[in-house]
Amino acid sequence: MAQRSAREARTADSNGKSKSPMIEVEGEVVDTLPNTMFLVRPIGPNGKPLRLVTGSDEDEPPAILAHLSGRMRLRFIRVGVGDRVKLELSPYDLTRGRITWRLRNERVE
Amino acid sequence: MNAGSVNLKTSEQIEGMRASGRLLARALALVEEAVAPGVTTDELNTVADEYIRDHGGTPSFLGVPAAAPGIAPFPGSICASTNDVIVHGIPSGNALQEGDIIGIDCGVILDGWHSDSAVTVAVGEVDDEAERLIAVTRNALDAAVAAALPGNRLGDVGAAVQGLVESAGFSVVRRFVGHGIGKAMHEPPQVPNFGAAGSGAVLEVGTALAIEPMVNVGSPDVRFDADGWTARSADGSLSAHFEHTVVVGATGPIVLTQRAGA
Numbered sequence: 001m002a003q004r005s006a007r008e009a010r011t012a013d014s015n016g017k018s019k020s021p022m023i024e025v026e027g028e029v030v031d032t033l034p035n036t037m038f039l040v041r042p043i044g045p046n047g048k049p050l051r052l053v054t055g056s057d058e059d060e061p062p063a064i065l066a067h068l069s070g071r072m073r074l075r076f077i078r079v080g081v082g083d084r085v086k087l088e089l090s091p092y093d094l095t096r097g098r099i100t101w102r103l104r105n106e107r108v109e
Numbered sequence: 110m111n112a113g114s115v116n117l118k119t120s121e122q123i124e125g126m127r128a129s130g131r132l133l134a135r136a137l138a139l140v141e142e143a144v145a146p147g148v149t150t151d152e153l154n155t156v157a158d159e160y161i162r163d164h165g166g167t168p169s170f171l172g173v174p175a176a177a178p179g180i181a182p183f184p185g186s187i188c189a190s191t192n193d194v195i196v197h198g199i200p201s202g203n204a205l206q207e208g209d210i211i212g213i214d215c216g217v218i219l220d221g222w223h224s225d226s227a228v229t230v231a232v233g234e235v236d237d238e239a240e241r242l243i244a245v246t247r248n249a250l251d252a253a254v255a256a257a258l259p260g261n262r263l264g265d266v267g268a269a270v271q272g273l274v275e276s277a278g279f280s281v282v283r284r285f286v287g288h289g290i291g292k293a294m295h296e297p298p299q300v301p302n303f304g305a306a307g308s309g310a311v312l313e314v315g316t317a318l319a320i321e322p323m324v325n326v327g328s329p330d331v332r333f334d335a336d337g338w339t340a341r342s343a344d345g346s347l348s349a350h351f352e353h354t355v356v357v358g359a360t361g362p363i364v365l366t367q368r369a370g371a
Contacts, residue, residue, distance in 0.1 A: 002286065002288075003295050005284055005299060045275075
C-alpha cells in the first residue's frame with residue numbers, strides 16, 4: 001500500500017497558506033524577445049502542446065509571453081529557442097509567465 | 110518526514126520476510142488468474158483474503174488507518190484500482206469490464222513480517238495505450254529494483270523510474286511513494302519514484318524496501334474520491350501500479366515477492 005509522500009504533504013501545506021498557488025507547466029521556447037522576454041509554447045506531460053486558454057480557436061495553442069526569473073538572471077542562465085523550460089503562471093493570467101528553470105534537453109527528441 | 114532511521118535486516122530476518130513475500134506472491138498470482146470480465150473486485154478481494162488466511166498469514170491492508178482524520182480505516186484486504194484509479198481503490202460489487210485495466214495491491218503479515226506487492230493487469234483485450242502503460246510501468250519497477258544495489262542511493266532508484274517513464278511520455282505520480290518495510294508496513298525511508306541519480310540516502314545491505322512506481326498516462330496530479338481512499342488521476346487518464354518488496358543484498362537486489370513465471 002503506497003504511503004503518502006511527506007514532501008508532497010509539506011508543499012500542500014505551504015500552498016494552503018498562500019492565496020494564489022502558481023501553476024507550473026513545461027514549455028518550449030519558440031522565440032527570444034528583447035529584455036529577457038521569451039515566447040514559450042506550453043507542453044503537457046504527454047509531450048503534446050498544452051492548451052491553457054480556452055476560447056481561442058486557432059489550431060496551435062497560443063504561446064505564453066514569459067520573462068526570466070530574477071534568480072535565473074542573477075545566475076546568467078542562458079535560454080534560447082528550442083530549450084525546454086519550466087514556467088510558473090499565475091492562475092489569474094495564463095497568457096504570461098515566468099521561466100524558473102531551464103531543463104536539461106535530453107528529453108527533446 | 111522520514112522520522113527514524115532505516116531498520117537493517119539480518120539474514121535471518123530476511124528469511125522471515127521471504128516467507129511472507131512468497132505467500133503474498135502466490136495470493137497475488139491467484140487474484141491475477143481470477144481477473145476476467147464480469148468478475149467483481151469484491152470477489153477478487155475474497156480470493157486473496159481466503160488464500161492468505163488459509164496459509165497462516167494475515168492480510169495487512171484490512172483496517173489500515175487513513176492518513177487524514179475523519180476517514181474510516183481501509184475496508185479491504187486488497188486495493189483494487191481500475192483504469193484512472195492510481196492506488197487504494199476499495200473493492201466493491203462493480204464488475205470488471207472488457208478493456209479495463211486493474212491494479213491489485215496486497216499485503217501480508219506472516220510471523221510478524223510484512224510484505225507488500227502490486228500488479229496491474231488487463232481485463233480481456235485492452236487498447237494499445239493501456240498495454241504500453243502496463244509494460245512501461247512494469248519495466249520501471251524492474252529498472253528500480255535493478256538500481257537497489259548496496260552503495261547506490263535512494264535517488265538512483267527514483268531516477269531509474271522517472272527516466273524510463275518520462276521518456277515513454279507518461280508521468281510519475283509524486284503524491285505517493287514507496288516505503289521501507291519490515292515489522293511494520295511503512296518504515297523509513299520513503300522511496301519516491303522520482304529524483305536525481307546520486308542524491309538521497311545511501312542504500313545499505315539489509316535495507317528492505319517496497320518499491321512501487323505509479324504511472325499516469327496524462328498529468329501526475331491526484332484527486333481523491335469522497336471515500337478518502339480512492340486516488341484517481343486528476344485528468345481521468347489511465348494509471349498503472351506495480352510493486353515488489355525488495356531487500357538490498359550484498360550481491361544484488363533480492364525480490365521477495367517474485368511471482369512464479371512472472
